[in-house]
Amino acid sequence: MDEPRTPSIVPPEGLTIRVNCRTAPRGKPTVHDVTVDADGRLTTPHDLDLERIGVALGGHLTCVELADHDLPAAWGLLEHTLRTRPADVVNVGTAHWAALAPAAGCGCEEETWPTAAQAAEHLRSPGHWAKAWRSSPARLAATVEALGFTVPAGGTNPLPRSAAEGLLAEPDAADRLWAAGVPFALVPELCRQLSPTGIPIPTHVVVAHLYAPREWAVLEKFVPHGPVVLAWAAQHRTPRDARRPDERLAWVEAGVPLATIDRVFAGDAYDLVHAKAYASETGVDVPRAATVLGRWQESGTTPAVRDLVELYRHDPHAALDPRCAPAPGAVARTVGLAAKRGLAVDTVTAALALARHGTAPDAVAHLSATRTPTIHLEVPR
Ligand SMILES: [Zn+2]
Known part of the structure; x- marks a missing residue:
């Protein structure tokens, strides 16, 4: 799926800033300009490759420090606090969200978070970016300022609640996206692709699309079945889905009603092959067979399919009745x-x-x- 572009931190023509460039940490500075382009690359009057060799041999140059440490750190921090691109967050398991690129010596090397928003919040902390690029909090702050920003403390969502109206299902969807670090610029196009008929979709579907590649790989297959089925699949993830990622889709493709699938998925007793076996033995269609299995699963007592087939042979009407499974x-x-x-x-x-x-x-x-x-x-x- 194509991703629409989001605006850069600096204008398209780049940003020129003045640098006090030193060849020793406390040496006398030479003042010169450098340019930061829209992709965050730095142009300086130096031959940086040559200067890097000098730094590797124990030398010092402010512009090498800026190009290789302070600017990428400030850039990463600003991208996350301004939400100019999706956060470097990845889903690594049910209710486990992690930093995509953990920083050496940072808490995110070990920690995961229960929500995408909490993981994204970590990636909005200056400490993480200072460690990730071996900058320092002070140099990071100075670089952020040189780029025309102040070190943001959280920041508030500039979008009104109405921004996501008609696109996403929840009334507070704009805030949920903001918390999860999702650039709003991506959202209208994403919703159009995920819900071609324009029915609002749950925010979780957008977050999964961006941050949960494994989950998205499963959910994506529901897109052709329409936004109602997609939203249902996103909201009804169970441990059974985690164990057998493609099973839910197979039930949908067999034409089984969503409510029936939910009943069957409340437990582990019946697979689609059981519904097909019941159908072939009794002559009812697979959705009908699944409905019977779903009722038994829901009742908490789960006989073998051959016993349910026996019940059908005894009294087809009673076997298919909504109250076929005793309480x-x-x-x-x-x-x-x-x-x-x-x-x-x-x-x-x-x-x-x-x-x-x-x-x-x-x-x-x-x-x-x-x-x-x-x-x-x-x-x-
Ligand atoms: Zn970190």
Whole structure:
């Protein structure tokens, strides 16, 4: 996906600043101009490559320090505080956001943050940038000032809340983007690409697109299914999604309703192959089969598909009914009643009997009639 350009920190023609250039840290300065171009590159009257050799041999030159340390540090800090490009933040796991390029000796070498906004906030700290480019807080501040800014303390969102209206779903979306360090200039085009019909999308989708390449690689595949499905996929991430990234999409592509997928994903009992097996054994379509599995998953009792197929063969109408899966309380009563009659049954057996016979007493009566109590004989080969 193409990324639109964001404005630079300095004007397109570059910015000329005056430097007190020294060949020793406390030496007498020579005053001259340098130019910073829109990409943050420095042009000086020196041959910097040659001067770098001198510095490597123990020499000193203000312009080498500026070009290789102080300017890139100030540039990184300003890009992040002014939100001229997406923050150097990356998602490294569920609720773990990290610095894309941790700075040696900085907290971000070890630390991750629960939100993209918190990780982005770290990247708006002068300390991080001073360490990242081996500058110093004082030289960093002086360079930021030379570029025409003061070291920003947080900064407030210049955009009104209405800026994201019609693009993003949440009323405070403009503030969420600002906190996550997302340049607003990117947002209208991004929303247009992610939601071609113009339905507002959750801010999280934009943040995932920019900062969570692994998550985005999954979410991107939902784009052709439209913004409603995309938003749903972004908002319904579960541990099951993390383990099997492409499974949710497969359910969508099988035509299973979103609410049914949510029911199935509340647990781990049923895969799409189970829905297909139920469908092929019963002749109902896959979405219908998934609905049955979703109801059983939601009930908390999850029989094997072959047992659910048996229920269907017994009474197709009841097997497809919205109340096909007995509630946990009713299952517990059936287990209890069976125990009173000296019959040990597990919850799945009790639930299946209940589904077939309707009431706990009928289920237990049927169980006692059909079950040989407790003794299992091994048949010798
Ligand atoms: Zn850091």
